[in-house]
Amino acid sequence: MTDALPIDAVLPQVIAALQTRGRVVLQAPPGAGKTTRVPLAMLEAGVTQGRILMLEPRRLAARAAAERMAQTLREKAGDTVGYRVRGASAIGKSTRIEVVTEGILTRMLQDAPDLPGVGAVIFDEFHERSLNADLGLALCLEVAGALRDDLQLVVMSATLDAAPVAALMDAPVVTSEGRSFPVEAIWLDRPIGKQRLEESVSDLVLKALSEAEGSALVFLPGEGEIRRVEALLRNQVPDDCTIAPLFGAMDFTAQRRAIDPSPHGRKIVLATSIAETSLTIEGIRIVVDAGRARRAKFDPASGMSRLVTEKVTRAEATQRAGRAGRMSSGTAYKLWTRGEEGALAAYPPAEIEVGDLSGFALELAVWGAEAADLSFVTPPHEGRLAEARAVLHMLDALDDQGRITNHGRALARLPLHPRLAHMVDRGGSRAPLLAALMAERDPMRGAGTDLRMRMDAVEGKRTTAQPHAPTIARIRQEAKRLSRGQSNNGPDDVSPLAALAYPDRVGLRRKGDAPRYVLSGGKGAVMPDGDALAQTRLIVATDLDGDPREARVRQAVPISEGELRELFEDQIIWRNLCEWSRREGRVLSRQQECFGALVLDDRNWTDAPDEDVARAMMDGVRLLGLKAGKAATLFLARARLMGDDFPDFSEDHLTETLDDWLLPHLNGVRTTADWKAFDLLPALKARLTWEQQQVMDQRVPPHFETPLGRKIAIDYDAEVPQIALRLQELFGVTTHPTVAGKPLQITLLSPAQRPVQVTMDLPGFWRSSYADVRKDMRGRYPRHPWPEDPTQADPTLRAKRRGT
Known part of the structure; x- marks a missing residue:
């Protein structure tokens, strides 16, 4: 290690921490040299017994780190230092340091939890917080605690908030300074406004090339933006400038061309976030940051992931800017204003928070x-x-x-998403090729939604649209790897294979002109207008944009009902359905043949049990509300006066307990009209025992019986229970009538049925006000009796005979 790097100053602390504690968290800015120096220092110090395993988040970074360390030792990759990534490896019998991508560690742990032969695991670039890195660290901590107390653990990061990780690991933190090369930050004077991102980036690149020396690294969110900026710059950059795209889906040879030194002139590397990691690109002294990052976010409401383009965080911006100062002083041009930088989030979300x-x-x-x-x-x-x-x-x-x-x-x-792995394991010989196609980016963008056309392209058949050749080559190469050991016992056609991977995304076209679908998982989807599959009755939606309200179909394949039935015979079931239709105002009784949320056949259920109809009607009752007739209203008013020792007849309680007291009485009720005509009284009375009804009739009677034997209905709708009757009918009554222990309000009427007095104290009325009433009434109604002492008179409704 002849060239001094900032990390060299803290390597003794790292080695000491491993010797005493067996674990350490190393925080070092970009360019400090941690990726290539730390494993070699551990090897040289002899602090680790067994192989050193170093995890990198990306294949390109893993190979580049291994090759750089091998060059340091004047060896080739596969000797002392080797690598293992998807589709390639360089490991030999003498290999002591293995650089691997993060998923490989998980597989190693699952196969042999004690990690035989491994003495240390290094998690590089842990700040990226991938699911595999988080899971790998958690599993290693458990292994170290239960099986391997000698297993050394190192977490390294450029921008990580180290304290939580150190607390989790119970490890010391070692902090390294970065390179001393200064990086000048240049912000925009004003926001870009409505100008397209690619145009703004290309203008800023040309400005940077004219103002600063060296090659440029341009950060863009994805391949699409890279290709568009490349097209804008191609005829505007100086002749000595070479434009080199760099993104994850490229083959390794093309990626190497982007990071290798330019043979002549300057290089403009148009890269995604892949270049934020431990890659050193020779000659880079300019960084142009578009200020955008593309992340996969999972929406649990829709069950789908979607790519979202967001503003970078301050940590990402710092990491990107640092690329300009790795070899010498540099300049970082930022596509945002200095004021906008303060509003950026501090750190990107961990994949465990937003991913599938x-x-x-x-x-x-x-x-x-x-x-x-x-x-x-x-x-x-x-x-x-x-x-x-x-x-x-x-x-x-x-x-x-x-x-x-x-x-x-x-x-x-299988190195696939569980859905695609399920398809490969249960599918036929074409399943690996389809899985590789579905896992890769679309090789025929803008060519409609039909997945079969893409499958034809990767199988070498003629298609109406021109596929992207490098993507097709990658798909075929990956399919060969997936085909090893595959059973080939299942279906081979594209439609059933796609349905194996996405049984919850089989779509049935809704009625109507618009190509809208209900998916078997219960969500909705819409096909682009005019698409070749827009009239298809059944589809499998293999790619959706993740909109939680109604996802847009980006890729799909038609499937026949016969294929669906053959594939999911045990999951297609008949359901008897009784439900309240708010639109029709009645209970609908149907028998439906269903696959998930899809209704394949729908028939009238003519002999639906009364109980099922009644239960469905209960939903209608809850929407329509309890509507008591006159008799039921009187009953409820009486029952509510009975006190706490009596069953609860409050409106809230009746609504909460509808199923208990109303359901048995709803036979034959199935429409809004039936409910309006329904008599609630029998159901209400059924809540009481015979004894309770007798007690209620005694304490809160429905009628007041006069001395003449007439029954007068008591009005319980008023604030207090009340009756109205002719004054003469109460002659001789010396005790005021009561209801539930409280006085009954009595309106005393004249012979002409007009009110003459309202009282809640009849004896008091006889003693006081009656004399004045008698004087007035005798003149008006001389043929009716008006005795001086009404308490001694007999009740009557008769008038005197004429002449008496």
Whole structure:
């Protein structure tokens, strides 16, 4: 290690921490040299017994780091230092340092939890917080605590908030300074406004090339933006400038061309966030940052992931700017104003917070642990983890108790999303090719939604649209790797294969002109207008944009009902359905043949049981509300006066307990008109025993019986119970009538049925006001009796005979 790097100053601290504690968190800015120096220092110090395993988040970074360390030792990759990434490896018998991508560690742990032959695991670029890195660290911590107390753990990062990780690991933090080369930051004078991102970036690149020396590294969110900026710059940059795209989907040879020194002149590297990591690109002294990052976010409401383009965080911006100062002083041009920088978030979200947890949940099940049993920097959200487990259960990877199945173990061994792994394991010989196609970016963008056209292209058949040749080549290469050991026992056609991967995204076209679909998982989807599949009755939507309200179909394949029935025979069931239709105002009784949320056949259910109809009618009752007739209203008013020792007849309680007291009485009621005509009184009375009804009739009677034997209905709708009757009918009554222990309000009427007095104290009325009333009434109604002492007179409704 002849060239001095900033990390060299703290390497003794790192070695000491490993000797005393067996673990350390190393915080070092970009350019400090941690990726290539730390593993070699550990090897040279002899602090580690066994191989050193270093994890990198990307294949390009893993190969580049291994080759750079090998060059330092004047060896080739595969000797002392080697690498293992998807599709390539360079490992020999003498290899002591292995640089691998993060998923490989998980597979190693699942195969042999004690990691035989491995003495240390280094998590490089941990600030990226990938799911595999978080899971790998959690599993290593458990292994170190239970099986391997000698296993050394190192977490290295450029922009990570180290304290939480150090606390989780119970490890010391070692901090290194970065390179001393200064990087000048240049912001925009004003926001870019409505100008397209690619145009603004290309203008800023030309400005940077004219003002600063050296090659330029331009950060863009994705391949599409890279290709558009490349097209804008191609005829505007000086002749000695070479434009080199750099993104994850490129083959390794093309990626190497981007990071290798330019043979002549300056280089303009148009890169995604792949260049934020431990890559050193020779000659870079200019960084142009578009200020955007593309992240995959999972929406549990729709069960779909979608790519979202967002503003970079301050940590990402710092990491990107640092690329300009790795070899000498440089300049970072930022496509935002200095004021806008203050509003940026501090750190990007961890993948465990926003990503699809299906593969993560599968690995936990294989490990035989719950997330709560392991130590995570950021624990996964339990609701989103439950959604992931539901997907795995749908794919037969988990049993009804949530335990891993043999099929689930097979899926975990395939380097695919569990959906695609399920398709490969259960499908025929074409399944690996289709899985590779579906896992890769679309090789025929803008060519409609039909997945079959893409499959024709990768199989070498003629298509109406021109496919992207490098993408097709990558798909074929990956398919060969996936085909090893595949059973080939399942279906081979594209439609059933796609349905195996996405049984919850089989779509049935809704009625109407618009190409809208209901998916078997219950969500909605819409096909682009005019698409060749827009009139198809049944589809499998293999790519959706993730809109939670109505996802837009980006890729799909038609499927016949026969194929669907053959594939999911055991999941297509008949359901008897009674439900209240708010639109029609009645109970609908149907028999439906269903696959998930799809209704394949729908018939009238003519002999639906009365109980099922009544239960459906209950939903209508809740919408229409309780509507008591006159008799039922009187009953309720009386019952509510009975006190706390009596059954509760309050409106809230009756509504809450509808199923208990109303359901048995709804036979024959199935429409709004039936409900309006329904007499509620028998159902209400049925809540009381015979004895309770007798007590209620005594304490709160429905009628008041006069001395003449007439029954007068008591009005319970008023503030107090009341009756109205002719004054003469109460002659001789010396005790005021009561209801539930309280006085009854009496309106005393004249012979002409007009009110003459309202009283709640009849004896008091006889003693006081009656004399004045008698004087007035005798003149008006001389033929009616008006005795001086009404308490001694007989009640009557008769008038005197004429002449008496």
